[in-house]
Amino acid sequence: xxxxxxxxxxxxxxxxxxxxxxxxxxxxxxxxxxxxxxxxxxxxxxxxxxxxxxxxxxxxxxxxxxxxxxxxxxxxxxxxxxxxxxxxxxxxxxxxxxxxxxxxxxxxxxxxxxxxxxxxxxxxxxxxxxxxxxxxxxxxxxxxxxxxxxxxxxxxxxxxxxxxxxxxxxxxxxxxxxxxxxxxxxxxxxxxxxxxxxxxxxxxxxxxxxxxxxxxxxxxxxxxxxxxxxxxxxxxxxxxxxxxxxxxxxxxxxxxxxxxxxxxxxxxxxxxxxxxxxxxxxxxxxxxxxxxxxxxxxxxxxxxxxxxxxxxxxxxxxxxxxxxxxxxxxxxxxxxxxxxxxxxxxxxxxxxxxxxxxxxxxxxxxxxxxxxxxxxxxxxxxxxxxxxxxxxxxxxxxxxxxxxxxxxxxxxxxxxx
Numbered sequence: 343x344x345x346x347x348x349x350x351x352x353x354x355x356x357x358x359x360x361x362x363x364x365x366x367x368x369x370x371x372x373x374x375x376x377x378x379x380x381x382x383x384x385x386x387x388x389x390x391x392x393x394x395x396x397x398x399x400x401x402x403x404x405x406x407x408x409x410x411x412x413x414x415x416x417x418x419x420x421x422x423x424x425x426x427x428x429x430x431x432x433x434x435x436x437x438x439x440x441x442x443x444x445x446x447x448x449x450x451x452x453x454x455x456x457x458x459x460x461x462x463x464x465x466x467x468x469x470x471x472x473x474x475x476x477x478x479x480x481x482x483x484x485x486x487x488x489x490x491x492x493x494x495x496x497x498x499x500x501x502x503x504x505x506x507x508x509x510x511x512x513x514x515x516x517x518x519x520x521x522x523x524x525x526x527x528x529x530x531x532x533x534x535x536x537x538x539x540x541x542x543x544x545x546x547x548x549x550x551x552x553x554x555x556x557x558x559x560x561x562x563x564x565x566x567x568x569x570x571x572x573x574x575x576x577x578x579x580x581x582x583x584x585x586x587x588x589x590x591x592x593x594x595x596x597x598x599x600x601x602x603x604x605x606x607x608x609x610x611x612x613x614x615x616x617x618x619x620x621x622x623x624x625x626x627x628x629x630x631x632x633x634x635x636x637x638x639x640x641x642x643x644x645x646x647x648x649x650x651x652x653x654x655x656x657x658x659x660x661x662x663x664x665x666x667x668x669x670x671x672x673x674x675x676x677x678x679x680x681x682x683x684x685x686x687x688x689x690x691x692x693x694x695x696x697x698x699x700x701x702x703x704x705x706x707x708x709x710x711x712x713x714x715x716x717x718x719x720x721x722x723x724x725x726x727x728x729x730x731x732x733x734x735x736x737x738x739x740x741x742x743x744x745x746x747x748x749x750x751x752x753x754x755x756x757x758x759x
Contacts, residue, residue, distance in 0.1 A: 354742075356740070359754070359757060361749075364746055372665045372666070383456060396421050396493050397422050399475065399495045400423060403425025403498070404441025404445050406633075407667070411498060415494060421494070422482045422485070424479050425459070428466065429463055431463075467506075476567070492574055493575045494676075496581055497582040503555060506554065507563070513554035515555040518594075518598055524594050528642045534729050557603045557605075565580065578618075579625075585699070591647060594642050629696065632644065632647070632702060
């Protein structure tokens with residue numbers, strides 16, 4: 343079949359297998375070049391100093407920052423990785439989810455490169471998945487001939503729902519403001535037209551549900567389960583991702599339901615650090631840059647802001663995608679020569695957060711972006727913003743608009759080519 347993007351209300355409901363595979367392989371090449379210095383995974387594994395990751399668990403491994411984290415650990419340091427995600431597989435007549443093909447590509451290429459990888463498909467919030475992951479981690483360690491001790495845990499789940507393993511109740515997150523209704527200008531990336539986005543304020547139950555889904559409770563449960571199983575390395579590092587962004591987005595993001603969830607994620611990070619006080623084990627929240635993901639296109643104001651931000655950052659030579667951000671997180675924050683021996687030397691802000699949104703939040707970048715937003719009209723939107731780049735990145739996350747892929751050719755949904 344010939345596959346073209348099918349988009350409804352800024353949601354792409356299909357993907358392209360070969361495009362997804364090419365996108366993953368592009369990220370692999372970047373990690374090999376900019377994190378491993380061109381070394382093969384075996385050479386990287388032999389060259390990394392003590393304290394670099396050798397056994398890594400990525401919870402939410404299939405797209406975005408989670409995928410980039412797994413690629414960086416494997417191809418930057420030669421680590422054995424276990425990844426967890428919940429994907430819809432392909433059939434003979436219908437493509438699977440982008441994450442399905444991303445995982446398939448990662449595992450296929452990792453095996454060819456001599457890397458140990460195991461990918462688990464299922465509900466990462468469940469007790470059953472924690473049991474399955476514990477077994478997989480031990481198997482991965484045995485296959486890699488390394489101790490069954492996890493050096494790095496990345497918590498990068500982006501599910502809209504969560505079934506609490508304690509009581510079986512399903513919670514659903516919402517993207518809503520708190521206290522008062524929201525109305526603001528946003529951008530339809532497919533038509534390059536402005537639209538007005540509105541959202542009613544969340545009620546108490548919606549806030550509580552969003553915290554249950556997007557907060558840090560499950561991160562803590564994973565740490566507890568793995569600790570009980572004796573799988574945590576003495577110098578374990580664990581990181582979860584968040585976003586703060588500029589004040590113009592706070593009504594719908596930082597001060598809204600998403601923000602409440604992220605506040606709880608930070609609470610969990612502090613609780614994990616308290617649990618391991620006096621040891622070399624440490625948890626961080628990494629504040630990352632605004633990027634185009636499958637979900638960010640749905641958040642009011644974000645498409646407009648990001649389209650202007652991208653234009654400014656590209657003009658200044660500061661633009662990064664997921665893999666560039668995570669390579670910089672590893673190389674310049676988590677695993678610098680100084681920080682490898684001492685987690686206290688990982689650079690953080692006054693709140694103990696790692697800031698790789700530093701380039702986005704630079705004063706000159708924010709000033710130019712806000713000026714750009716003020717000057718944009720529908721007449722100049724194609725030249726005054728990078729809506730084309732936003733659209734490209736959105737399509738690329740689904741395997742479309744990837745350089746080197748012929749989208750007129752028939753594809754087999756069961757194959758990455």
